Amino acid sequence: MLIKISWRNIWRNRTRSLVIIVALVIGLMGGVFSAAMRFGAEAQQFEDTIEYQISHIQIHNPEFIANPEARFRVEGGFEMADEISKRPEVLVATPRTAFDGMISSASKSTGVRIRGIDQETEALATKTDQLVFEGSFLDDSGRLPGMVIGQDLAQMLNVRLGSRIVLTFQDIYGEVISASFRIEGLFTMNSRSFEESTVFVLASDLNEMIGDPLAVTEIAVVLNDHNKYREAASNLQQTYPSVEVRHWAEISPHLYFVMEILQQGLIWLMGIVILGVSFGVLNTILMSVLERVRELGVLMAVGMKRSWVFGMIVLETTMLSIIGGSIGLTASYLLVSFLNKRGVDMATAGGDGLREYGYASVIHPQLEPIFYLHISIVIIVFAILASLYPAWKAIRLVPAEAVRQE
């Protein structure tokens, strides 16, 4: 009966209840949409960074971290990569010959990270080959060794597919050498900085030039379960104490920070939205209590305990919030699902500049299902909090006086 009374009380003033429900729905949709946009953008950046740039774990010679040069190699790198690949938690480990150098065209020079790759394992570890939009990914055997560079870098150097280009770097003895390459492919991706600062060549070509055919300066490890990166890194460090094993959160603390606080930050954002709407709910219920003073007085006069009256008001508020919350969250879910498939093109709003920061210009809003659960809990908690004052006002009524109120 209490539920029945509470439910019917909500619809006593239909317009007022509908207004607050609509406010709750709009507030939730706005909050969830902005949260989903943010999360979608960050998730995209995270995926790009892990999949194309740093993988889950990287292994280096300890000296290499401060001085990324060919001198500081991982001893027995190929065997180590092979062993690591066989671990059950590992999808693949790819050996690389990567170090810093200088790239020069006829008109310009700039510093780059030269990434010498093992084609077979690199294709399993990263999807870089899929980023190539013109030419091929290091599979053409020409007179000059091939190189794949970013579109932005090509524009900066004023070169194009087939152009000859020179890389300058140090060999394993620290001697500076230069070598010519031919641009065999152009790639593009969401991160402009990666596109401008990384070039891909074959490790076998590079190793010949630096004077060590078995050189490995970096091993990138991709795990089967990306959540187990800490445990996996720790195990690898124990197995190979002479090398430096770092997981992605250590390599990119900024990314880790963003991903860790993002979910919580978004819950707070939603909390603020819901808090704002809760004041509307509080106002609605308070008005309804003040309009029902005589009736509440009668209920208490005939023997309805104060705790029941309190419960009734809390129930009314919670029901009202649950109605608005359910509609709002369902509508938000549908909106986010629709936009996730369709994508929100920020380029038309000048969003191409997002690439400067590593974000895609087309954002696919998304949210973890757990987020909706958290929001539901926040709605109920705020509904109960919003009901406390009206409920307290109701139980403070003196029945003998309340029944006489006009």
Place this chain on the structure above:
Amino acid sequence: MKTVIKTTNLSKVYKDSVVPVHALKNVNLEFSQGEFTAIVGPSGSGKTTFLNIIGGLDKPTDGHVIIDGVDIATMKESQLFDFRLRHIGFVFQAYNLIPVLTALENVSFIMLLQKQSKQEMEKRARAMLEQVGLGDKINERPGRLSGGQQQRVAVARALASKPDFVLADEPTANLDTESAFNLLDIMARLNKEENITLIFSTHDQRVIERARRVITLVDGAVDKDEYFERA
């Protein structure tokens, strides 16, 4: 005849204003089972205060209210809620039904609070609505009933839970003559048939003429306590 309510030296002083107001002064009264009593007096004579105190809605400054052998003046508020629920029926001046419940649900409501079984509750509520002549209105909400019909639902509600006595605070004040007589007929019949003790506070001569006992309060004290033979 069994005594239902006994008040001894009942006094109430309101100290809210600068000068204390003596709303009741040493009221000693007894009410027996099945009495039909009207409490009359001018405004401010203490009628409502008296009803509030014997109804457990207010506490006396002094004195005792013995109901069913228990002094309710010493009860805690939480005990009073339960006491009111089990022993007292209320009919208020302004009907005071729950607007979102049907007539049947309004009448069942107190029995629900008493935790009676659903079947028992519904059977009794239907029977009471039949008794007050509203058997065909059980599913109507108060908004669709006339003032007189609403007050009859209120009477059915007050009696449905089989209280020891019913307190009615000016129940006919808002009713037209026909509705008032109709209501009084019903209450008089229930008083006789179910031996219910009815205590009215009223200014209404129509009620006073039906009452078998009329107590007149003046300035918070009992001025007259008269018994009448009625048909």
